[in-house]
Amino acid sequence: MSSYGKLRRERSALMDGTMFGRRRRGPNPWKIAFFSIAYGAIALVLWQFNNIQPRVLALMGAAPTPTPGSVEYAQRGEAAYLIGDLPTAVTNYRLAAQQDPNNVNIVYELTRTLIYSNFSDVRNFKDGEESLTWSTTLAENRPESARAQAIYCYALVVNDRYEDAVRACLRAVDIDPNLADSYAFLSIAYYELQRYGAALEEAEKAVRIDPANLDGNLAYARALFYAGRSEAALQHFTQAAKVNPALEFPYYELAFLARRMAISSNDDSKFLIALSAYQEVLKRNPNNVKALTRLCQAYLEKSSRSVEDIRDARYYCETATEVDASYSPAYRWLGEVYHRSRNYEDAIDTLGKCMELEQSLPTDRRDPTCWWLRAAGMFVLGDKYCNNQVLSNGTLLPGAVQIAEDVLTWSQDQLTVTEANKVINKCASAYKGTYSTPTPVPTATVPPPPIF
Numbered sequence: 462m463s464s465y466g467k468l469r470r471e472r473s474a475l476m477d478g479t480m481f482g483r484r485r486r487g488p489n490p491w492k493i494a495f496f497s498i499a500y501g502a503i504a505l506v507l508w509q510f511n512n513i514q515p516r517v518l519a520l521m522g523a524a525p526t527p528t529p530g531s532v533e534y535a536q537r538g539e540a541a542y543l544i545g546d547l548p549t550a551v552t553n554y555r556l557a558a559q560q561d562p563n564n565v566n567i568v569y570e571l572t573r574t575l576i577y578s579n580f581s582d583v584r585n586f587k588d589g590e591e592s593l594t595w596s597t598t599l600a601e602n603r604p605e606s607a608r609a610q611a612i613y614c615y616a617l618v619v620n621d622r623y624e625d626a627v628r629a630c631l632r633a634v635d636i637d638p639n640l641a642d643s644y645a646f647l648s649i650a651y652y653e654l655q656r657y658g659a660a661l662e663e664a665e666k667a668v669r670i671d672p673a674n675l676d677g678n679l680a681y682a683r684a685l686f687y688a689g690r691s692e693a694a695l696q697h698f699t700q701a702a703k704v705n706p707a708l709e710f711p712y713y714e715l716a717f718l719a720r721r722m723a724i725s726s727n728d729d730s731k732f733l734i735a736l737s738a739y740q741e742v743l744k745r746n747p748n749n750v751k752a753l754t755r756l757c758q759a760y761l762e763k764s765s766r767s768v769e770d771i772r773d774a775r776y777y778c779e780t781a782t783e784v785d786a787s788y789s790p791a792y793r794w795l796g797e798v799y800h801r802s803r804n805y806e807d808a809i810d811t812l813g814k815c816m817e818l819e820q821s822l823p824t825d826r827r828d829p830t831c832w833w834l835r836a837a838g839m840f841v842l843g844d845k846y847c848n849n850q851v852l853s854n855g856t857l858l859p860g861a862v863q864i865a866e867d868v869l870t871w872s873q874d875q876l877t878v879t880e881a882n883k884v885i886n887k888c889a890s891a892y893k894g895t896y897s898t899p900t901p902v903p904t905a906t907v908p909p910p911p912i913f
Contacts, residue, residue, distance in 0.1 A: 531567060534557035535566075539570070547581060548578070554570050563602050575589065575591050576615060581751070593616040593620045596615075607633045607636035610630070612642075614650065615676075621653075623653045641666075641667045645663075646680075648661075652683055652684060657687050661681075664677060695718055709749070712738040712741055713742075720735045720762060753781035754788065757773075758774075758794050788818075789828070808835070809842070815831035816832060829874055832872075833884065840861050840884050846860060847888035869882075
């Protein structure tokens with residue numbers, strides 16, 4: 462038999478190892494030289510990358526993407542501002558200001574946008590603080606600029622430094638008597654100082670100089686409302702909302718006035734104006750948690766409130782908590798909806814969530830209603846809720862008295878002081894326990910059944 466048909470395994474690639482590259486076991490000088498040159502070339506490219514890249518890209522017909530300059534960032538910020546995208550506007554204006562911190566126009570727009578962002582959400586309080594940082598540096602470096610002094614004034618107002626704000630705005634007026642913003646911001650400062658006549662006078666100057674000035678119209682509307690000229694105030698709030706329809710906060714100001722007018726005059730037509738303002742915001746963003754919460758609040762405040770209104774309020778508040786589970790005002794108002802509906806158990810839980818979320822806020826940014834209304838609901842449920850309880854897992858559950866005492870340590874709001882003290886006194890007089898009195902203890906009122 463011929464041998465050509467036999468499988469010669471001793472000569473196969475599998476046998477001698479060449480299938481897996483093992484035939485040559487010693488070092489190959491050609492390979493060593495090749496890899497040395499290759500690694501050296503790579504190291505050279507990495508070392509000289511910044512010099513080589515433009516030349517290579519030029520040969521390929523491309524150029525490296527340059528870092529945007531301050532002007533380009535500012536243009537991006539303006540474009541975002543015009544469509545109401547304040548987070549993007551802030552980001553781009555900030556990048557522009559970082560490159561050119563003494564540019565009055567750039568830092569002015571950054572500061573104003575930070576202030577508007579601060580208005581838009583209670584959680585954005587750091588934007589208000591940042592506005593003061595930028596504007597302070599600008600005012601110090603550009604003392605001759607009316608715009609620098611004016612925007613510094615506005616940031617001072619937002620940070621509750623009203624007297625300092627007045628001085629800064631007056632400096633701006635001295636430098637340029639024709640700058641409408643100076644009078645608008647000065648009016649706001651006077652209003653916060655309860656100098657309402659001066660606030661009205663300065664706001665009137667602002668809109669006389671610039672009838673389309675957003676802050677001027679807002680300031681004038683507030684001053685007019687305080688002066689009892691509600692219809693004129695409504696017109697100027699409407700004008701402010703038209704300046705940039707994509708901005709949300711002017712609609713909230715308009716709706717707030719309309720709600721106040723509806724409550725004071727029992728005029729449902731004004732209530733409809735408020736609803737329309739909130740719906741205008743929801744047209745642009747159906748998941749706007751603030752607008753949903755304000756709709757809830759509006760239905761709850763309605764003078765001729767019906768069971769249907771309570772249900773509408775509950776719907777909008779519950780939707781708000783689903784849209785954004787970290788937005789404390791939604792829980793605050795949903796808690797009140799439950800409380801008014803005599804659903805005290807859910808009210809206590811919901812207001813407790815509000816308290817939990819607001820612990821991260823400065824005390825002047827918290828809503829004390831979450832505290833005292835929760836304590837009031839706990840009192841209604843019975844004596845065990847008046848005092849602290851230790852749960853089976855060792856967790857301390859604060860009682861109504863401790864919650865009421867806690868809010869009194871940081872809130873001077875008159876309604877809060879009154880209602881919190883009511884809870885403490887009722888627990889002391891109506892129930893046994895830590896706060897029992899020597900007098901006979903009356904029987905607690907049985908909680909009424911929930912409405913729905």
